[in-house]
Amino acid sequence: SYVLTQPPSVSVAPGQTARIPCGGDNLRDHSVHWYQQKPGQAPIMVMYFDDDRPSGIPERFSGSKSGTTATLIISRVEAGDEADYYCQVWDTPSNLFVFGSGTEITVL
Amino acid sequence: QITLKESGPTLVRPTETLTLTCTCSGFSVSADRVGVAWIRQPPGKALEWLALIYWDGDDRYRPSLSSRLTITKDSSKNQVVLTMANMDPVDTATYYCAHSIVGPRFFDYWGQGILVTVSS
Numbered sequence: 571s572y573v574l575t576q577p578p579s580v581s582v583a584p585g586q587t588a589r590i591p592c593g594g595d596n597l598r599d600h601s602v603h604w605y606q607q608k609p610g611q612a613p614i615m616v617m618y619f620d621d622d623r624p625s626g627i628p629e630r631f632s633g634s635k636s637g638t639t640a641t642l643i644i645s646r647v648e649a650g651d652e653a654d655y656y657c658q659v660w661d662t663p664s665n666l667f668v669f670g671s672g673t674e675i676t677v678l
Numbered sequence: 679q680i681t682l683k684e685s686g687p688t689l690v691r692p693t694e695t696l697t698l699t700c701t702c703s704g705f706s707v708s709a710d711r712v713g714v715a716w717i718r719q720p721p722g723k724a725l726e727w728l729a730l731i732y733w734d735g736d737d738r739y740r741p742s743l744s745s746r747l748t749i750t751k752d753s754s755k756n757q758v759v760l761t762m763a764n765m766d767p768v769d770t771a772t773y774y775c776a777h778s779i780v781g782p783r784f785f786d787y788w789g790q791g792i793l794v795t796v797s798s
Contacts, residue, residue, distance in 0.1 A: 571741070601782070612791050619782070666738065669727060
C-alpha cells in the first residue's frame, strides 16, 4: 500500500519559516493536499494540488513539490500556527485515499 | 454553505456494531461528482481514511477494514451512514465525515467529529 512519510515534529522560532516535508514514491504522479489540525478541532484544508491555497488561508502558507517530496511552507510563523499538519494523496493505482503520519509544529 | 455533522453512539461495547450518520447540508450527496468520506483518528494518533461513497453509489474501503465496513447513502435525507462491525477497544477514535469531489479528491469540508469509545 502507498505510504506518505512525515517527520513527527518540527520546531521553529516565531517569525521564522517552517518547512514540513512529506515523502512518497512517485509523488510527482500524485496531487498532494495539506490539512491543519489544532487540538480538539477538526482538520481544515490549507493547501491543495501541491501549491494552491484555499480562500481564507493566509498567504504565509505555500506549498511545493520536487521529486519524491512535497513541502508545506509556513513563512513568518506565529504562535497560532501551532498544530498538527497532515499531507494526503489519492493513490490512483489502488484507488485509495492516503494520509501522512502527521507533523506537529511547535513554535518556540 | 456546506456543513456536515456526525451523530451516533459515543459508547459501544466490544463485538457490537457501530452505526454513524453524517447529515449533510449545503450540497446533495447525489450531486454529480460528490463524495462523502469517513475518516477516524484514535486519541493522539494520525488521521486514517476508512471509506467513501460517491454520488452514484460507488464506494471505496480501507483494505484492512473492508470486511467490517459498510457505507451507504440516503439521498432523501441527504445522509451518509457508516457501519463498522465487531468493534474492539482499538477502534476507539474520533470519527469524522468529510466532503470530497471526484477529480481533486481532497477533503474540503469536515464535520466536527464524534468521539466513539469502545469499552465493556
